[in-house]
Amino acid sequence: MSLENFSIIESTLREGEQFVNAFFSTAEKIQIATLLDAFGVEYLELTSPLASPESYNDCVTIAGLGLNARILTHTRCTLEDAKKAVDTGVDGVDVVIGTSSYLRDFSHGKSIDQIIELAQVVVEFLLSQGVETRFSTEDSLRSDSGDILRVYQAVDALGVDRVGIADTVGVGTPQQIYALVKNLRSTIKADIEFHGHNDSGCAIANAYAALEAGATHIDTAVLGIGERNGITPLGGLVARLYATDPALVKKYHLPLIRNLDSMVARMVGVDIPFNNYITGFASFAHKAGIHAKAVLNNPSTYEILKPEDFGLTRYIHVAHRLTGWNAVKNRAEQLGLDLDDGQLKYLTEKIKAAADSGRLTLDDVDSLLYTAANHHSENGLETAVYSM
Numbered sequence: 001m002s003l004e005n006f007s008i009i010e011s012t013l014r015e016g017e018q019f020v021n022a023f024f025s026t027a028e029k030i031q032i033a034t035l036l037d038a039f040g041v042e043y044l045e046l047t048s049p050l051a052s053p054e055s056y057n058d059c060v061t062i063a064g065l066g067l068n069a070r071i072l073t074h075t076r077c078t079l080e081d082a083k084k085a086v087d088t089g090v091d092g093v094d095v096v097i098g099t100s101s102y103l104r105d106f107s108h109g110k111s112i113d114q115i116i117e118l119a120q121v122v123v124e125f126l127l128s129q130g131v132e133t134r135f136s137t138e139d140s141l142r143s144d145s146g147d148i149l150r151v152y153q154a155v156d157a158l159g160v161d162r163v164g165i166a167d168t169v170g171v172g173t174p175q176q177i178y179a180l181v182k183n184l185r186s187t188i189k190a191d192i193e194f195h196g197h198n199d200s201g202c203a204i205a206n207a208y209a210a211l212e213a214g215a216t217h218i219d220t221a222v223l224g225i226g227e228r229n230g231i232t233p234l235g236g237l238v239a240r241l242y243a244t245d246p247a248l249v250k251k252y253h254l255p256l257i258r259n260l261d262s263m264v265a266r267m268v269g270v271d272i273p274f275n276n277y278i279t280g281f282a283s284f285a286h287k288a289g290i291h292a293k294a295v296l297n298n299p300s301t302y303e304i305l306k307p308e309d310f311g312l313t314r315y316i317h318v319a320h321r322l323t324g325w326n327a328v329k330n331r332a333e334q335l336g337l338d339l340d341d342g343q344l345k346y347l348t349e350k351i352k353a354a355a356d357s358g359r360l361t362l363d364d365v366d367s368l369l370y371t372a373a374n375h376h377s378e379n380g381l382e383t384a385v386y387s388m
């Protein structure tokens, strides 16, 4: 089953370049490609060589880096584009053409029969050049399913390596994606790729549903960057798969997600969202006393992702009115302070009362703890002196 045998097509350098804030220099593209390769993604997808002269050069440069990941570029479905793509020396070419009535009527103006004819010419050419060939239908979810099946079957008959389903506008639901992939899986031989936008927040769930239904390849971007609010985020997909079974993602070097997210965030001038999968600043922060107590006893009570597997640490938030004495005790231990349970319970009440009358910082809590501990040890000293 493909949940155990899937590949990531990392498209930060193609879809991600379509993010409104993205402008990657060649040096930055090399940094991104190198780090994604070290993380272990199976494929890198690059902007079409026809987009600009530098885009062409960047394809040549990255294809020549000797990375482990297979290098793909992405083009429209024309012979001219396909030829230029092959010239760059990439390992594979992802071609795409719109099949929804929106795109047929308002973009390229071709009928389904014309699309099939064109697809056959382009796919045949690419296969004859010995490059890995993928054919995808843009806006698949708003296309007639009979139409796209016909197109996929035509390219499958030529021996295309992979077909792609693209939820270009982020309208699909997990059930719809599941049904579409399942149907396709029983109709064609080629591998199946899913590319999903996140306009309605389903990009990760849809990618996962695609895998459950037999998809073999998922498109991602670091932080999910892409057109509008982007596509399936790399870290989010990894979190989803890890939550099912950490073994599914053990082929990747998980601690590099943090480096990837922060590097790309910096390059495109955004912060990592506070609630981001794995790397958001709140992702491993526990607050309520009941949570803190249980997590301190056994982290699995409230964590499905082990922060240490991602090179991260959990944070128990102490300085607030929902706190509990177990969290306070843990903080005292971190500071190396020797306070007994009675004192810790008393201090917890003090912290709660102080928090009720205004925002408290960890420094405030620490100084309460230090003061109590100093007092304690001074008293201890006095006792010791008097008893001599």
Ligand code: HCA
Binding pocket: 015, 074, 094, 095, 096, 136, 137, 138, 139, 164, 165, 166, 167, 168, 169, 195, 197, 227
């Ligand atoms: C685009 C199109 C695309 C292509 C996806 C694919 C989409 O914006 O250029 O090739 O599978 O979302 O349809 O990104």
Ligand code: CU
Binding pocket: 015, 168, 195, 197, 226, 227, 231
């Ligand atoms: Cu897209």
